[in-house]
Amino acid sequence: MAVTTPTHDTAPAEAVGPLMRGISVLRIISEADGVMTVSELVRSTGLARSTVDRIAATLARMGYLRLDGHRVVLAPRLMELGNAYLAAVRLPRLLGPLAEKLADELDESVSLAVPDRDGIRFVHQTTRRRAMSLTLRIGDLLPAERTAQGTVFAAYWSEEEWAHWHARRTADPHGRAFEERAAEDAPAFVESAAEARAQGWAVDDQLIEPGLIALALPVRAPDGEVVCAVSLVSHTSRHSAESLRESLLPRARDAVAAMEQRLSHPAGEDQADEPPAGGLADWTNASKQELGAEFVESLARGLTVITAFGDGRAELTLAAVAEATGLARATARRALITLEHLGYVEARERTFRLTPSVLALGCPPLSRTTLSEIASPHLVALVQQVHDSASLAVLDGDAIQYTARVATGRIMSVNIQIGTRFPAYAASMGRVLLAGLPPQERAARLERTERRALTPRTVTGLPELEAVLERVAQEGYALVDEELEEGLRSLAVPVRDLDGQPVAAVNVAMHSSRRTVQQCLAEVLPELRATAAGIEADLHIAGRFTRIPTA
Numbered sequence: 001m002a003v004t005t006p007t008h009d010t011a012p013a014e015a016v017g018p019l020m021r022g023i024s025v026l027r028i029i030s031e032a033d034g035v036m037t038v039s040e041l042v043r044s045t046g047l048a049r050s051t052v053d054r055i056a057a058t059l060a061r062m063g064y065l066r067l068d069g070h071r072v073v074l075a076p077r078l079m080e081l082g083n084a085y086l087a088a089v090r091l092p093r094l095l096g097p098l099a100e101k102l103a104d105e106l107d108e109s110v111s112l113a114v115p116d117r118d119g120i121r122f123v124h125q126t127t128r129r130r131a132m133s134l135t136l137r138i139g140d141l142l143p144a145e146r147t148a149q150g151t152v153f154a155a156y157w158s159e160e161e162w163a164h165w166h167a168r169r170t171a172d173p174h175g176r177a178f179e180e181r182a183a184e185d186a187p188a189f190v191e192s193a194a195e196a197r198a199q200g201w202a203v204d205d206q207l208i209e210p211g212l213i214a215l216a217l218p219v220r221a222p223d224g225e226v227v228c229a230v231s232l233v234s235h236t237s238r239h240s241a242e243s244l245r246e247s248l249l250p251r252a253r254d255a256v257a258a259m260e261q262r263l264s265h266p267a268g269e270d271q272a273d274e275p276p277a278g279g280l281a282d283w284t285n286a287s288k289q290e291l292g293a294e295f296v297e298s299l300a301r302g303l304t305v306i307t308a309f310g311d312g313r314a315e316l317t318l319a320a321v322a323e324a325t326g327l328a329r330a331t332a333r334r335a336l337i338t339l340e341h342l343g344y345v346e347a348r349e350r351t352f353r354l355t356p357s358v359l360a361l362g363c364p365p366l367s368r369t370t371l372s373e374i375a376s377p378h379l380v381a382l383v384q385q386v387h388d389s390a391s392l393a394v395l396d397g398d399a400i401q402y403t404a405r406v407a408t409g410r411i412m413s414v415n416i417q418i419g420t421r422f423p424a425y426a427a428s429m430g431r432v433l434l435a436g437l438p439p440q441e442r443a444a445r446l447e448r449t450e451r452r453a454l455t456p457r458t459v460t461g462l463p464e465l466e467a468v469l470e471r472v473a474q475e476g477y478a479l480v481d482e483e484l485e486e487g488l489r490s491l492a493v494p495v496r497d498l499d500g501q502p503v504a505a506v507n508v509a510m511h512s513s514r515r516t517v518q519q520c521l522a523e524v525l526p527e528l529r530a531t532a533a534g535i536e537a538d539l540h541i542a543g544r545f546t547r548i549p550t551a
Helices: 017-031 038-045 049-061 076-089 091-106 148-154 159-171 186-199 241-264 280-294 297-306 318-325 329-342 356-360 371-386 428-435 439-448 462-475 517-542
Strands: 035-037 065-068 071-074 109-116 119-126 141-143 202-205 212-220 226-235 345-348 351-354 389-396 399-406 421-423 478-481 488-496 502-511
Touching: 017 035, 017 038, 017 049, 017 071, 017 297, 017 329, 035 038, 038 049, 038 071, 049 065, 049 280, 049 297, 076 091, 076 297, 076 351, 076 356, 076 517, 091 109, 091 119, 091 226, 091 241, 109 148, 109 356, 119 148, 119 356, 148 159, 148 186, 148 202, 148 212, 148 226, 186 202, 202 241, 212 241, 226 241, 297 318, 297 329, 318 329, 329 345, 371 389, 371 399, 371 502, 371 517, 389 428, 399 428, 428 439, 428 462, 428 478, 428 488, 428 502, 439 462, 478 517, 488 517, 502 517
Parallel strands: none
Antiparallel strands: 035 071, 065 071, 109 119, 109 226, 119 141, 202 212, 212 226, 345 351, 389 399, 389 502, 399 421, 478 488, 488 502
16 A cells, blocks of 8 residues: 655665665565565565565564564564654544544544545554444555545645646556555546535545545644544445534534644643664674674664654754664764655754654554464464463453463373463463452452362462462462363463553463473573563554554
8 A cells, every 4th residue: 555665766876775675675565464475575576585585684683574484474563663653743642542532422433644645644543343344554545535534635735735646646547556446536536625625524425445434624733734634434334424424523523623622732641752772883783793694784774763753753853863873973864865765754954754654664464463463473482492382361251261372292282272261260371360450350350250179279269369369469470280270280471561451461381290380480480471571562562552452
């Protein structure tokens, strides 16, 4: 879903070739929904196999890709690039909660989108779960003429912006740069934009696809500039375009007023992130020494320039970028020139800012990732370390449900399938999750649970269980020894979200003859905690501006 970027032939003399090639690889994998084989990458990019291998090795070292045999898979950490833009514009942080409130009140999906040249790009989605539900993702790009939001933005285009749109339409009349979404008749779009300017709203009546309708309104910054559009999205089985406007427009206007008030008075929401850590040169030098010629240093440094931006750092001077990344000014300058040429950075006098196109670098496929998908590579690595089965589970009522699992290759191993449920009070992962609940909620769950002795060693008494859970909360792990099943020993730790709350648990399970309790604590617990920390790091990046499903 991307507009073609400038070719290497038109690149400035100071542009960084490896950075351009690396970004091209990321874009192509993103457009392939996040997974490609190396051979497919070679064919799609036209690059030599050795060049693709070096780029992939570098991006894997940065944590942006995962090399899975012959496949190259986007990794959650790549979302830190898109997060830099989203943090810089502040729209998801400031307006996202208001969009979610509006969606709850109206029981319809609500989106926030920003203009991206003559297209629109989504920065927030609050989707209603229905059989016919919205599948647009953070970072998805659509042509302006096919959306209500695009019509709203076009209502305020300058003559230069209209000229660019007409030129694109002439060169690409069927909108193939936007995944072949056939373009609306040009005069009709011009007329729709004029109507949107006069009435302050626009309707998409099945322009994107049959059955989908949307109502969009502009949201303005304190200086009057239209910074984004909020849209209410429904289906023809629920509304017509007319009924959508009649029933939802008044409430949508109230929501827009609240959003504009929030932009005018952030009320403490605009606290800047900690500045990025410098010393990138030291990290890249170490990586270069480890990987040798396989590590493309200029690619790593160029991508890290994007992460210099963020909340409170929407516009940066060259000196500020160099300071934030630890790069020499000349190196930072060449990276910025390259990123500007590719359309990811725009220069304004002596400062630079990111553009919405940065969201094309992995955000669309990765914004729909799940916790189990995030955890699975970490579980594979854990099993390779400890040679026993590892699992991820979430709390579901009074039970735990397995959502990810990697088994060991032993003849005698723990045989549990994804979707399996066990009573939380008797399972190590259940105890970790129960221990993370507020005391009153924890006590209520234990009281209403039928606590049966599953083995002679199962703890069932309420005072005893409360004492066990209190110890788990203090120690940060749970070890269950033959309480769920005779011969089964399991050790678990929590996986916490950005707020520090346990949202899942990860465990290692084995036959009791494999290790003593003391060996479990000495050999397995450190590896288990490191695995949970790795899952949390990816979860915190991927879930910073979007909800990550836990099941």
